[in-house]
Amino acid sequence: MTTATLDVKISKKWEEAQGICAFELTSENGVALPPFSAGSHIDVHLPGGLIRQYSLCNNPNESNRYHIAVLRDAEGRGGSMAIHDLVHEGDTLRISGPKNHFPLAHDAKNHLLLAGGIGITPILCMAERLSLANETFEMHYCARSPKRAAFVSRILSSDLGRSASFHFSDGEPAQKLDLSTTLKQAPEETHLYVCGPRGFMDAVLTEARKQGWPETRLHYEFFGAVIEQPTNDASFQVKLASSGLTVDVPPGCTVVQALAENGVEVLTSCEQGVCGTCLTRVLEGQPEHRDSYLTDEEKTACDQFLPCCSRSKTQVLILDL
Numbered sequence: 001m002t003t004a005t006l007d008v009k010i011s012k013k014w015e016e017a018q019g020i021c022a023f024e025l026t027s028e029n030g031v032a033l034p035p036f037s038a039g040s041h042i043d044v045h046l047p048g049g050l051i052r053q054y055s056l057c058n059n060p061n062e063s064n065r066y067h068i069a070v071l072r073d074a075e076g077r078g079g080s081m082a083i084h085d086l087v088h089e090g091d092t093l094r095i096s097g098p099k100n101h102f103p104l105a106h107d108a109k110n111h112l113l114l115a116g117g118i119g120i121t122p123i124l125c126m127a128e129r130l131s132l133a134n135e136t137f138e139m140h141y142c143a144r145s146p147k148r149a150a151f152v153s154r155i156l157s158s159d160l161g162r163s164a165s166f167h168f169s170d171g172e173p174a175q176k177l178d179l180s181t182t183l184k185q186a187p188e189e190t191h192l193y194v195c196g197p198r199g200f201m202d203a204v205l206t207e208a209r210k211q212g213w214p215e216t217r218l219h220y221e222f223f224g225a226v227i228e229q230p231t232n233d234a235s236f237q238v239k240l241a242s243s244g245l246t247v248d249v250p251p252g253c254t255v256v257q258a259l260a261e262n263g264v265e266v267l268t269s270c271e272q273g274v275c276g277t278c279l280t281r282v283l284e285g286q287p288e289h290r291d292s293y294l295t296d297e298e299k300t301a302c303d304q305f306l307p308c309c310s311r312s313k314t315q316v317l318i319l320d321l
Contacts, residue, residue, distance in 0.1 A: 282303055
């Protein structure tokens with residue numbers, strides 16, 4: 001299984017905020033890049049064979065460049081360290097075309113955008129698209145401090161400044177985000193978009209559900225997942241519908257790993273159940289979902305799963321592979 005990739009040049013690299021590097025990517029020959037919509041991300045192939053997903057944060061109307069911004073995370077899995085330390089202005093990188101698992105609901109009358117930390121990247125792109133389309137929205141940006149907040153000057157120097165509020169952990173109590181009130185005061189039928197650290201997103205989504213926001217109006221994208229690792233995992237089998245090949249999946253081994261050991265490659269990217277790259281149809285059996293990608297309704301349907309992290313509740317899963 002393959003996916004289209006293209007080579008781009010790092011035409012600019014700069015420190016956007018403390019701990020955050022931003023990058024401008026352009027085509028090597030100056031031609032237009034594939035178009036993208038607000039909320040899109042690209043897979044970036046990094047030194048050392050790593051592949052990571054980064055949201056596009058420039059205006060979707062721009063066809064000559066992509067902008068991404070990356071928070072350096074010394075406790076992460078190595079991707080942010082690699083792009084900060086090993087990728088330089090003038091280098092060439094391989095990327096995927098834009099993908100969008102976090103689109104705007106353009107039929108909504110109102111939009112509430114909530115960003116935590118580096119989660120501003122897709123949210124900023126959304127805000128610029130909504131502003132350009134003269135749609136009604138409100139944006140709240142939470143960060144540890146002003147020096148750790150990316151794109152503040154860009155927001156304040158544009159029309160977005162009228163719709164944006166900033167909330168800093170080291171600031172006065174009065175300027176901190178009152179999440180409950182913000183959600184309660186949103187106009188009826190508002191759609192909510194949230195991106196940021198897992199704790200921030202969990203707090204937002206928990207409060208929204210507590211207030212009765214329907215899932216159809218909740219839009220979110222996780223940068224990383226907390227994958228459950230029960231100690232009582234059982235072995236199971238996956239069977240490929242096309243060939244009849246049956247593969248054992250022991251405890252401590254993912255479906256992707258088990259298939260790879262038997263010569264079957266499944267395209268992956270995040271390997272955390274976040275990006276949806278490895279989404280696979282399930283023809284028979286009941287998956288045990290451990291991802292942060294599928295909705296509750298999609299999980300209940302049991303007709304697809306993410307083999308990079310999920311397992312099986314039944315002895316056999318028959319996969320559309």
